[in-house]
Amino acid sequence: MSNKSSRDSLPAWDLKDFYQDIHDPEIQVDLNEYKNGMEKFAADYKGRVGSLTAEEFYQAVRKIEDLSVKASRLGEFAYLNMVTQMKNAEAMGFYQNISEKLTDYSKPAIFFSLEINALPDAKIAEWLRNDKVAFYKPWLEKTRRFKDYELSEEVEEILHEKSVTSSSAWVRLYEETSSRLKYYVDGKEYNDAEISKLLLDKDPEIRAKAGKELNRVSRENAPLFSLIYNMVIKDKAIEDVKRGFRQPVSERNMAENVKDSTVETLAETVRKNYKNIAHRFYRLKAKWLGVDKIQYWDRNAPLPFCEDAHYSWEESVKIVLDAYKRFSPRLYDIAKDFFDHAWIDVPPRDGKRSGAFCASATAEMHPYLMLNFVGKQNDVLTLAHELGHGCHHQLRTKNGDLNEYSRMTSEEVASVFGEMITFQSLLSQLTDDKAKLCLIASKVNDMINTAIRQIAFHFFETRCHEERKNGELSEQRLTEIWLEEMRASLGDSVNVDENSAYIWLQVGHFFFLPFYVYAYSFADCLVNSLYQVSREGTVENFPDKYLDMLSKTAITDYDKLLAPFGLNPDDPDFWNKGLSLISGYIDQLEELDKKLKL
Ligand SMILES: [Zn+2]
Structure with missing residues (x-):
């Protein structure tokens, strides 16, 4: 490092x-x-x-x-x-x-x-x-x-x-307005990507200032964003009714070729796991942070006894490529191409969009990856994630452009799996218990953000779209629904109050891709189940079967895709199997916590 x-x-x-x-x-x-x-x-x-x-x-x-x-x-x-x-x-x-x-x-x-x-x-x-x-x-x-x-x-x-x-204009207004928002902490100006980074600061006071500022600016802009959100929902509802979709989520599910009932089973199974996973984890985290309740913005805060690992770009590339190679030399060959060409935009810049993504124009052309790399451990995992998307695309070039429509639930599979193998590789190199605890805790944090939090988001948007049928939702009503869903998913160890009431308008997916959020949880639980299977060692030639599956995600039903691994997405146990990977890590955290007497 x-x-x-x-x-x-x-x-x-x-x-x-x-x-x-x-x-x-x-x-x-x-x-x-x-x-x-x-x-x-x-x-x-x-x-x-x-x-x-x-x-x-x-x-x-x-x-x-x-x-x-x-x-x-x-x-x-x-x-x-x-x-x-x-x-x-x-x-x-x-x-x-x-x-x-x-x-x-x-x-x-x-x-x-x-x-x-x-x-x-x-x-x-x-x-x-x-x-x-x-x-x-x-x-x-x-x-x-x-x-x-x-x-x-x-x-x-x-x-x-x-x-x-109509719809595109509202999305554009949302995107342009949010990219122009300015935040101030101690007299210094920040954009949204920069202020989000402050939430990961070691100093709880800085995190508190940033957390409150994010909410303050959101509240200040809430009249406009509430209007945009109401319009986005109504615009979709007008079309949905004319077309005859049963529920607001139905069009997305049909595009995904997933049954409404499968998504409901996923969401309900995750909700039943709020307590065993999220609540249990945040109780531990509050203890580690030395408080009874952690503040809403401290969910992803670094632990005070964990070292702030920093990775150079070169180190990150090596870690990720090594992990990919250990899993499958064939996957490594595909991944390596991305670094031998100028296909990745790595550094953050003023005016550059925040976050990270992989974009592909056509089946035969290589994708591009956009990152905002600053060298945190999470940036290494983000690289592994976006690279997973990139490799997934490269495995499908022969399918033709019309067949290769993007199915969001499966689009996230290769990326989350890429993150998982990189995480395991990082973990296996550690011998110190405290370092292990730190790494697992940070992974569980992320897994909760993906598998659990996105379902809380899903319940939020489902309720908003449902209530919008009876008229516009006021700013106040939107924040009420938000707070209820956040409290339910985060549990008693997280303080959810008026200082986080307006954070819903920071969730871009609500605006530009309604009902996308569940896809993250869907993919995460699916990958976690697959990963459990690969660990059990019951499926021969797992890596080859996995890559073969990736090459067909857009052209094959889930039943057929998952059959070689003995998995079935209509079985509630399928989702529980994935979620049990997370609760298993929390068991490990509880043991390490006892052992280290933290
Ligand atoms: Zn992704």
């Missing part, structure tokens, strides 16, 4: 694999090709999809796939170019301009899925007897899954066009 890592020498990504820069003339060429291609596609096929032979249908699908690749490249480039420079008006404008054009140009092809969905099953079955069409079976099934929820072509067209000024 080194004492410092130089921010200047941290790698940045190079987006030239897309275009030279936003003035590259190729951009206009591609935009034109996309626009003309879509128009020609409509001229060639509109009104006659049902009369196509299998071969002709295959040709049409190939054309639309190529065009969608073009659009994805343009859209992703504009997005990635923007996220590292959110204060650059030209980059922001470019993104908005490209997004609007792509939405506009994609319109002529709306008929395609509508016409496919109007066809009888027998016609689809006839096409599928052709091997080339059969390749697209996962895409066809996904398209047809929504057929009973589609509206007339005219209405679909209007909804499509209006999305730029």
Whole structure:
């Protein structure tokens, strides 16, 4: 471990694999090709999809796939170019301009899925007897899954066009406003990423100031954010009702190809584990912090007796790659590519979006990873996480763009698993009991944030969407629901009061991806179950079977994906198996705590 890592020498990504820069003339060429291609596609096929032979249908699908690749490249480039420079008006404008054009140009092809969905099953079955069409079976099934929820072509067209000024506009207002928020602690100005880092400070006073400031600024902006949230929910509800979705969560579940009841089982099973996992852990944590109750913002606070480990970028890369290699040399080969090319944007910068993500434009093109690396232990695990996403993508390049829709519940599997093996690798190198306790405690902290907290979020948004049916939710009502869900999940050892009442508006997923949050818990519990199986050693060639599973996550049902591991997501015990990994770690923490007499 080194004492410092130089921010200047941290790698940045190079987006030239897309275009030279936003003035590259190729951009206009591609935009034109996309626009003309879509128009020609409509001229060639509109009104006659049902009369196509299998071969002709295959040709049409190939054309639309190529065009969608073009659009994805343009859209992703504009997005990635923007996220590292959110204060650059030209980059922001470019993104908005490209997004609007792509939405506009994609319109002529709306008929395609509508016409496919109007066809009888027998016609689809006839096409599928052709091997080339059969390749697209996962895409066809996904398209047809929504057929009973589609509206007339005219209405679909209007909804499509209006999305730029309705749902997308609210999301944009949310994102732009939150990225401009300023926080002040001891006279110094911070952005949201920076102030969140203060919550991890060793000094409880600084954490308290940061925690209260986060809530103060949130409260100050609550009128606007409450309005945005009410609009986001209503906008979705209008469409849901017209389309005939049973519950607000249903559309997401259908896109995930997960039954409503499976998600309910997950959420309820997690709720039943609040006490055994979250409450028990925070009781220990309060004791370690020397208080009866920990403050809301201290949930992730570092333990006073734990050393502040710092990792340079080079060390972090080595730790993660070694862990990947130990699990599977094949996975290592895929992962290594990310460091041999300029595919990762590592350092935090002013105006750069906070957090971390992996973004991929098309099935065949490599993804890019965005980080905000400052060298904490968590940054090492974040790297392992995003790299997991990256490798997952690289395992699926052969599936084709139309088949490779992103399914959020399985999108998080490779990333969480990557984190898990990196954590185990870090743990196995430790001999000192206190160091072990520190590492496990920090992992359990994260696991609770993912498996438990995201379900508390899920209950929050479920209730908001439900109550919104009866009219707008006031600022006060939103904070009430928030506080109730936080208290239930965190337990008596955490102080949840008016100083954390407005933190709900910091949860971006509520705004830009309603009902996404449960996917984190879903994936975490799923990975934990898989990880338990790999530890039990009952499945032969686990790493190969696991990588094989990853290559098919978007094109196969969960039942089939998990069958080689003897797991079934409709069985409540499946979720408990995953959760028992966390409670097992808490057992270890209690033992270590006794042994160390902390
Ligand atoms: Zn992720």
